[in-house]
Amino acid sequence: MESVFPLLEPLLPRVQKPIQYVGGELNSTVKDWDAVTVRWALMYPDAYEVGLPNQGVMILYELLNERPDALAERTYAVWPDLEALLREHGIPQFTVDGHRPVGAFDVLGVSFATELGYTNMLTALDLAGIPLSAADRGPQHPLVIAGGHAAFNPEPIAEFIDAAVLGDGEEAAGEITSLIAEWKDAGSPGGREEILYRLARSGGVYVPRFYDVDYLPDGRIQRVVPNRTGVPHRVHKRTVMDLDGWPYPKQPLVPLAESVHERMSVEIFRGCTRGCRFCQAGMITRPVRERSITGIGEMVQRGLDSTGFEEVGLLSLSSADHSEIADITRGLADRYEGTNTSLSLPSTRVDAFNVDLANELSRNGRRSGLTFAPEGGSERLRRVINKMVSREDLIRTVSTAYASGWRQVKLYFMCGLPTETDEDVLEIASMAHEVIRAGRAAAGTRDVRCTVSIGAFVPKPHTPFQWAAQAAPDVVDARLRKLRDAIQAERSLGRAIGFRYHDGQPSLVEGLLSRGDRRVAAVIRRVWADGARFDGWSEHFSYSRWMDAAAAVGVDVGWYTTRERGENEVLPWDHLDSGLDKEWLWADWQDALSEEEQDDCRWTPCFDCGVCPGMGTEIQVGPTGQTLLPMPTVRPALASSG
Amino acid sequence: MARQPEGPPPPPVAQRVRMRYAKRGRLRFTSHRDFTRAFERALRRAGVPMAYSAGFTPHPKISYVGSVAPTGVASEAEYLEVGLASVVDVDRLRAVLDVSLPDGLDLLECVEVRAGSDALADRIDASAWRIELPGVAPADLAAALDTFLATERVEVERLTKAGRKQLDARAAVVGASASAAPGQDGCAILELVVRQVTPAVRPDDVFAALRAVAGLVPAVPPRAIRLAQGRLDGGGRLTDPLAPDRAADIPATEAAGGPRPEGQAVPSVGSTPSG
Numbered sequence: 001m002e003s004v005f006p007l008l009e010p011l012l013p014r015v016q017k018p019i020q021y022v023g024g025e026l027n028s029t030v031k032d033w034d035a036v037t038v039r040w041a042l043m044y045p046d047a048y049e050v051g052l053p054n055q056g057v058m059i060l061y062e063l064l065n066e067r068p069d070a071l072a073e074r075t076y077a078v079w080p081d082l083e084a085l086l087r088e089h090g091i092p093q094f095t096v097d098g099h100r101p102v103g104a105f106d107v108l109g110v111s112f113a114t115e116l117g118y119t120n121m122l123t124a125l126d127l128a129g130i131p132l133s134a135a136d137r138g139p140q141h142p143l144v145i146a147g148g149h150a151a152f153n154p155e156p157i158a159e160f161i162d163a164a165v166l167g168d169g170e171e172a173a174g175e176i177t178s179l180i181a182e183w184k185d186a187g188s189p190g191g192r193e194e195i196l197y198r199l200a201r202s203g204g205v206y207v208p209r210f211y212d213v214d215y216l217p218d219g220r221i222q223r224v225v226p227n228r229t230g231v232p233h234r235v236h237k238r239t240v241m242d243l244d245g246w247p248y249p250k251q252p253l254v255p256l257a258e259s260v261h262e263r264m265s266v267e268i269f270r271g272c273t274r275g276c277r278f279c280q281a282g283m284i285t286r287p288v289r290e291r292s293i294t295g296i297g298e299m300v301q302r303g304l305d306s307t308g309f310e311e312v313g314l315l316s317l318s319s320a321d322h323s324e325i326a327d328i329t330r331g332l333a334d335r336y337e338g339t340n341t342s343l344s345l346p347s348t349r350v351d352a353f354n355v356d357l358a359n360e361l362s363r364n365g366r367r368s369g370l371t372f373a374p375e376g377g378s379e380r381l382r383r384v385i386n387k388m389v390s391r392e393d394l395i396r397t398v399s400t401a402y403a404s405g406w407r408q409v410k411l412y413f414m415c416g417l418p419t420e421t422d423e424d425v426l427e428i429a430s431m432a433h434e435v436i437r438a439g440r441a442a443a444g445t446r447d448v449r450c451t452v453s454i455g456a457f458v459p460k461p462h463t464p465f466q467w468a469a470q471a472a473p474d475v476v477d478a479r480l481r482k483l484r485d486a487i488q489a490e491r492s493l494g495r496a497i498g499f500r501y502h503d504g505q506p507s508l509v510e511g512l513l514s515r516g517d518r519r520v521a522a523v524i525r526r527v528w529a530d531g532a533r534f535d536g537w538s539e540h541f542s543y544s545r546w547m548d549a550a551a552a553v554g555v556d557v558g559w560y561t562t563r564e565r566g567e568n569e570v571l572p573w574d575h576l577d578s579g580l581d582k583e584w585l586w587a588d589w590q591d592a593l594s595e596e597e598q599d600d601c602r603w604t605p606c607f608d609c610g611v612c613p614g615m616g617t618e619i620q621v622g623p624t625g626q627t628l629l630p631m632p633t634v635r636p637a638l639a640s641s642g
Numbered sequence: 643m644a645r646q647p648e649g650p651p652p653p654p655v656a657q658r659v660r661m662r663y664a665k666r667g668r669l670r671f672t673s674h675r676d677f678t679r680a681f682e683r684a685l686r687r688a689g690v691p692m693a694y695s696a697g698f699t700p701h702p703k704i705s706y707v708g709s710v711a712p713t714g715v716a717s718e719a720e721y722l723e724v725g726l727a728s729v730v731d732v733d734r735l736r737a738v739l740d741v742s743l744p745d746g747l748d749l750l751e752c753v754e755v756r757a758g759s760d761a762l763a764d765r766i767d768a769s770a771w772r773i774e775l776p777g778v779a780p781a782d783l784a785a786a787l788d789t790f791l792a793t794e795r796v797e798v799e800r801l802t803k804a805g806r807k808q809l810d811a812r813a814a815v816v817g818a819s820a821s822a823a824p825g826q827d828g829c830a831i832l833e834l835v836v837r838q839v840t841p842a843v844r845p846d847d848v849f850a851a852l853r854a855v856a857g858l859v860p861a862v863p864p865r866a867i868r869l870a871q872g873r874l875d876g877g878g879r880l881t882d883p884l885a886p887d888r889a890a891d892i893p894a895t896e897a898a899g900g901p902r903p904e905g906q907a908v909p910s911v912g913s914t915p916s917g
Contacts, residue, residue, distance in 0.1 A: 009668070012671055022668040025744070364647050365698055
């Protein structure tokens with residue numbers, strides 16, 4: 001397959017940051033097109049600088065390229081300047097590895113971390129010459145398969161995709177590849193319909209065309225049923241149980257262009273048992289599966305050797321919860337002492353232990369900022385969302401942080417949570433004031449800062465809040481204004497407090513796409529045709545364009561967003577199984593409304609969310625009792641010759 | 643009391659090494675910032691014993707010397723100098739580090755700096771460029787060049803982050819010649835020797851000037867490559883800035899004592915803090 005690079009190259013001097021389109025990253029791979037059977041184009045539907053560090057794409061890219069019968073190349077959303085030039089010169093959407101046309105691949109896998117990438121997928125399909133509607137595609141077109149967290153409700157894009165995979169992709173991508181290889185080797189019998197049927201029948205792939213949706217007269221869904229025999233009534237999410245068996249990425253990609261994460265990441269566990277009711281990631285990635293301390297040590301070492309990064313991030317949804325986190329941080333800090341390698345832990349847990357870990361990781365480095373996420377402004381609201389932190393805990397924790405040399409504390413909150421009132425949000429102001437007062441006392445200096453960062457809450461599928469009414473943008477924006485005024489009301493304290501917020505309008509569109517059904521596709525198609533691109537970027541997002549598009553196609557945005565759902569309503573994603581028991585989710589929603597907390601099942605008995613028995617498993621938690629041994633980190637290659 | 647880094651200060655510089663590298667092919671689209679990140683990662687992968695600055699955020703000691711080729715322009719002659727914490731074999735360093743850099747960012751030369759050597763920046767005040775202009779007849783380029791060279795001052799406009807900037811693209815051009823690309827019909831070659839002044843005059847500015855004085859407009863973007871940087875000698879040629887370091891037996895005092903042209907700024911771009 002010919003490279004389009006000779007056509008692209010003369011255009012590159014005319015676009016912003018051309019380096020993002022040339023490929024050639026360290027650890028990237030271009031395999032022989034004709035030597036393999038199954039060719040994947042993997043897309044992250046956002047700009048290169050955001051998409052390149054994505055772990056999901058990196059893992060699948062490496063795994064698929066390791067197979068002798070497959071190859072994988074990457075493609076990202078092109079910025080509007082290049083999009084215009086590609087259209088003008090008739091150049092298709094291309095991969096950055098071999099600069100091959102995306103339309104020539106067997107599969108286009110699109111990883112959706114957020115629903116705001118939907119319009120970028122349409123741009124890529126259109127530039128690739130792939131019909132937007134899956135129904136219009138022929139044997140020459142790639143299968144378009146969605147993955148990522150947004151794929152847990154792919155109904156709003158059901159029209160545009162051929163299939164979706166829920167959950168972990170490591171095993172699923174391999175199984176899909178094998179099914180396609182077998183089908184192609186047999187001469188592609190039955191065409192597109194047949195391979196999709198085989199994928200659907202395998203049980204782990206959702207093929208929307210094999211399910212019919214019926215609606216009630218009032219617009220709610222009556223039922224979703226398979227229209228082909230042999231297709232499962234519910235499609236289950238995929239879960240990789242042994243993380244040590246999947247130490248990917250082994251050789252992380254190192255971009256030449258600057259990206260949003262200038263570091264190497266190692267996922268230390270998957271899943272979360274904290275049970276924060278707003279958190280879709282925490283719900284849909286259960287159960288907890290830890291990578292062992294030795295497995296983490298090996299990944300860090302191999303990754304640093306193959307990338308040259310100077311920072312390693314220990315990633316997970318709540319990294320301080322790893323059963324051996326203290327040994328991991330101490331072991332890594334010891335091992336890399338004196339090598340100018342820094343380690344970081346996304347710190348959101350509000351307790352002194354978290355500060356100890358952060359201190360260990362910054363032993364010899366600058367202590368600039370620590371981040372905590374109380375999420376809800378009042379203790380009452382934190383009981384509703386099940387993020388139990390008392391005000392005293394928070395003040396004690398930040399005092400410890402300031403006393404150990406940290407100068408800035410960031411506090412993350414959400415606005416528009418279920419049952420929230422103005423008073424709940426205004427408590428954030430007095431809490432921030434107290435943080436500064438306590439911080440000045442603990443640090444012995446007035447030079448301490450606190451940043452309050454707050455965004456609008458979006459109810460997500462497969463969470464206890466999936467039934468909740470989303471707060472309207474004007475409600476959110478009014479509360480944020482009141483909060484800002486309250487923070488600044490105490491002038492001497494307010495000056496030390498930064499206030500960052502995201503207004504409510506983009507969140508409403510995200511809400512429409514998150515809990516939408518198949519009828520929302522018309523809005524996406526219309527708004528894309530009207531020019532919507534890069535909806536996750538405030539400089540490109542247009543609220544009025546979305547609202548106009550919804551009105552033009554007769555979709556009531558309020559019905560999908562600010563309407564509370566009833567217990568018996570069929571939700572658009574009910575036929576997609578995240579492992580969570582719907583009755584348990586409803587019970588947890590009722591507990592939320594009566595302000596009752598739920599314990600963390602990592603430390604307390606099972607509360608029957610449904611995941612473990614459904615998957616015949618249990619949470620996979622250490623400790624292993626292993627430790628990290630010191631390791632010679634200076635290689636002898638360049639030692640002086642004499 | 644502000645925290646201080648614990649432990650002893652970083653080891654001092656034991657060896658200084660000057661390097662010439664190339665930016666080739668599609669990696670000519672790397673910006674200078676892109677290069678600096680790629681280079682620092684290559685140093686770490688190769689296990690080069692870099693010397694670091696002190697403080698909470700230690701930086702490896704790397705100084706970029708001369709002017710930096712603009713994003714999108716290839717080069718065979720980019721220069722930098724590094725400080726190492728221990729002495730290494732420079733030939734081995736070149737080989738190991740070149741393998742560690744991505745293909746297209748190629749390390750061409752490494753020379754050890756001897757005690758008392760003069761600054762590399764003092765050995766660079768001009769660049770030689772070679773520019774392919776596909777679709778332009780060599781005779782048309784020659785005619786445009788004649789007009790350009792006969793003009794004393796050619797104001798051109800450049801779009802920068804700070805807005806539009808006016809600059810003279812003529813005075814810095816010390817030499818220019820037109821020829822035909824061997825074996826390519828209708829492709830002219832422009833060779834330029836341009837003094838490194840502030841603001842810098844780049845190949846793009848010369849194209850803008852050729853358009854302004856002679857209406858020369860290439861149909862496709864010209865492809866420029868920097869062939870050399872160095873000091874202009876009396877004959878309008880460039881001297882090799884690494885030659886004094888390569889010639890092991892040159893007494894340090896002689897190398898340091900050479901005359902320096904007056905009134906010429908020699909920009910040093912992106913050098914890292916040395917403290």
